[in-house]
Amino acid sequence: MSIIRSLIVPGWTRILPGVLLCVVFAFVVMNIDHMLHRYYKADVASTKIPDLKRRLALATAAGKTKAAVKLSKSLRKHQKALKKAGGKVGQSWNWATFLYQKAQFKYVAMLLIGGILIRNIFGIPEIFKPGVAVGRPLIKPGIIILGVHYIWSDVLRVGGTGILLAAVFIFGTATAVMWLCRRSGVPDGLGGIMGAGTGVCGVSAIIATSPVVGAKPRDMAYAIGTILLFGTAMLFVMPYLGQALGISQSQFGTWAALAILNTAQLIAAAEWYGDEARNTAVLINAARIMLIPLIVVFAVWFYGLKGKGQDIGFWSTMAKKFPVFILGFFVLILLNSLHLDALGGPKTAGTPFWAMNAVYKWFFAIGFAGIGLSISIDDMKKAGGVAFLIGSGAAMTKMILGLIAVLIIGRELMRVTGGQ
Amino acid sequence: MTTNPTSDKSAASGLSPEKREDIWALLIAAGVLLVSIAAPDTVHNVFKNLLYLL
Incomplete structure (x- = not known):
């Protein structure tokens, strides 16, 4: 019993609001990251699909079965990525490619930069501070x-x-x-x-x-x-x-x-x-x-x-x-x-x-x-x-x-x- | 890894804040392992699909 008791953080109720804040913040950012990743993949797919179709036609005509199977697999993958974003070939999501690939604005950056901005510009109410340290x-x-x-x-x-x-x-x-x-x-x-x-x-x-x-x-x-x-x-x-x-x-x-x-x-x-x-x-x-x-x-x-x-x-x-x-x-x-x-x-x-x-x-x-x-x-x-x-x-x-x-x-x- | 806000009280409870964090980490990981053994598809679906709303 004493082992279990010593595992309970003294004053654990004080840390709950801050931990919940971390969970909610992480949840929001992970969803934004997921959305950015989807549009970035769709942008890549939108550019690559016409080229893949052309190469697949050439490989099939030349009887290169192995290459055709590989190209067909890649084409399906990109078509799936495009479908997930609900887009069409030729459509562009340059902004997602810029943010996700070039600027490396992924969930880590969003959580760190966003967290620092929230903490130092808007401030965090006292009730959240003990729990944030436990996150x-x-x-x-x-x-x-x-x-x-x-x-x-x-x-x-x-x-x-x-x-x-x-x-x-x-x-x-x-x-x-x-x-x-x-x-x-x-x-x-x-x-x-x-x-x-x-x-x-x-x-x-x-x-x-x-x-x-x-x-x-x-x-x-x-x-x-x-x-x-x-x-x-x-x-x-x-x-x-x-x-x-x-x-x-x-x-x-x-x-x-x-x-x-x-x-x-x-x-x-x-x-x-x-x-x-x-x-x-x-x-x-x-x-x-x-x-x-x-x-x-x-x-x-x-x-x-x-x-x-x-x-x-x-x-x-x-x-x-x-x-x-x-x-x-x-x-x-x-x-x-x-x-x-x-x-x-x-x-x-x-x-x-x-x-x-x-x-x-x-x-x-x-x-x-x-x-x-x-x-x-x-x-x-x-x-x-x-x-x-x-x-x-x-x-x-x-x-x-x-x-x-x-x-x-x-x-x-x-x-x-x-x-x- | 970090200080515990209640570290001043830790001596009285027998475990240092770092040890307590470590044991909780082990318990949480063991819990994830057990749930993953029991229902791998559900765990995967929750963390790869259901939690993403956007």
């Missing part, structure tokens, strides 16, 4: 469910390389930031959480490290402000930068996982770039967040801390700070790797994993709504001082080095196949 962790069930996209060979290849890269970047950044903060006279509490926050996983690492390095609430506000400011800027800049540089989906996923500190923002940026980028980013992030307990232990060692009324031993810290939800993600990968007929796969119609594959995006959408609605310009203004300069300088350096690393690694190594 963001709903990304976690989405991450677990996304496990059906992977098999163990992906985990070993992408996750193995990813954890190596992440470990180098995490501990390199954390050491550099903590050392620079100490040299610049920044208090250990602020230097410790800034090092942990810019090294790994942003806000989670700050929260995990703050009690052991004795950070004050104001230090936490500074560090979280810096992480959020940098993460928000990168979230909007990196997808366009990636497109301009022509880097592949898997390369972008790796780059985002190395450069963007906050899990939710990282997944948002990768999802914005594309499904393959998201698959790579989620897997590397799963490996990365398992390093959070180690960064806490590292901070304890770096500052030579002794437990002040709290146990900061290696194993107790590992147990306390380990993100247990990630075990669910790995269980689903294991089940998918076993190729069980009873569970099927994400692309096998009528199977449980195929059904689950339809669900995760909704959790992400509610989580992204929570991020957008939580980003307050006033909170970001709290970032400042020497620690901010060091933290953002280190994060920027990590972003540039991450880009160089993924360009060296190439397109194939970090690609998630999902057994395909």
Whole structure:
């Protein structure tokens, strides 16, 4: 009973209105995204159908059966897309192509930009604020469910390389930031959480490290402000930068996982770039967040801390700070790797994993709504001082080095196949 | 991943906000798995078609 009682969030009735706001916002935006996608597909179909018909006639006349079957299949697909929009060949939906394809105005962008605008221009009534902050962790069930996209060979290849890269970047950044903060006279509490926050996983690492390095609430506000400011800027800049540089989906996923500190923002940026980028980013992030307990232990060692009324031993810290939800993600990968007929796969119609594959995006959408609605310009203004300069300088350096690393690694190594 | 608005009360209830979030995430995912095993077509239809009104 006590376990069940401890699962109930104290004052849960206060968070309900905000969570509902996130759900409604996500629902509206997902529908707009769906409509945009439909008209974009119809626009493509309207342009392609005449050409496909001409090529099909030529292939049939030349007796190229295989090519004709392929063209016929493609033609049917485009005709179906056109029918869904209720349009005719020759009709144009340029605006949908511009918004959806060129401007990449997909559900992620709508939820984030829309959320920020709502929060900072119109404001959110007090009754919604506690629940809006709870919307963001709903990304976690989405991450677990996304496990059906992977098999163990992906985990070993992408996750193995990813954890190596992440470990180098995490501990390199954390050491550099903590050392620079100490040299610049920044208090250990602020230097410790800034090092942990810019090294790994942003806000989670700050929260995990703050009690052991004795950070004050104001230090936490500074560090979280810096992480959020940098993460928000990168979230909007990196997808366009990636497109301009022509880097592949898997390369972008790796780059985002190395450069963007906050899990939710990282997944948002990768999802914005594309499904393959998201698959790579989620897997590397799963490996990365398992390093959070180690960064806490590292901070304890770096500052030579002794437990002040709290146990900061290696194993107790590992147990306390380990993100247990990630075990669910790995269980689903294991089940998918076993190729069980009873569970099927994400692309096998009528199977449980195929059904689950339809669900995760909704959790992400509610989580992204929570991020957008939580980003307050006033909170970001709290970032400042020497620690901010060091933290953002280190994060920027990590972003540039991450880009160089993924360009060296190439397109194939970090690609998630999902057994395909 | 984030702070819980009620984190000040969390110590009293035994679980940290992060652990509570993690356990809820596991429970929700397990629930989705069970429902998907029981009625895959219905789950797929709801999340791919019914929820899209536009």
